[in-house]
Amino acid sequence: MSLNILVVDDSAVMRKIIKKALTDSKYSDATISEAGDGQEGLEEFDPKQTDLILADWNMPNLNGLEFIKKVREIKASKKVVIIMVTTEGSAGKMEEAMDNGVDNYITKPFTSIQLEQKIDRYFSS
Numbered sequence: 665m666s667l668n669i670l671v672v673d674d675s676a677v678m679r680k681i682i683k684k685a686l687t688d689s690k691y692s693d694a695t696i697s698e699a700g701d702g703q704e705g706l707e708e709f710d711p712k713q714t715d716l717i718l719a720d721w722n723m724p725n726l727n728g729l730e731f732i733k734k735v736r737e738i739k740a741s742k743k744v745v746i747i748m749v750t751t752e753g754s755a756g757k758m759e760e761a762m763d764n765g766v767d768n769y770i771t772k773p774f775t776s777i778q779l780e781q782k783i784d785r786y787f788s789s
Contacts, residue, residue: 684776685776686776689776712740715745717747720749721748721752732766749779767786768785768786
């Protein structure tokens, strides 16, 4: 299964790390698009094509939580899975993210195996 994945993080290095983790996993055939903040993420988001969003929380212009709220307001042709990839690891932050449309959560730093396991919960064949 080839996924369309949108990676939204203000750190170019982190976007590269996430892409490397994906190419080192069974999701290596995914089509990956990138955005440097939530505003760019909204521009890159395709409600007909995007299967999975991996988004950071702390970003300029439009933070991850605001971005996710806006994505959830857009009528998509299918359920778009959103996994927050962030340093915000407290239980309160996780709960806030889940209450606002996040499907799952992974804290930085993470391994490619951990990321693959999170994605597997939604797309494992």
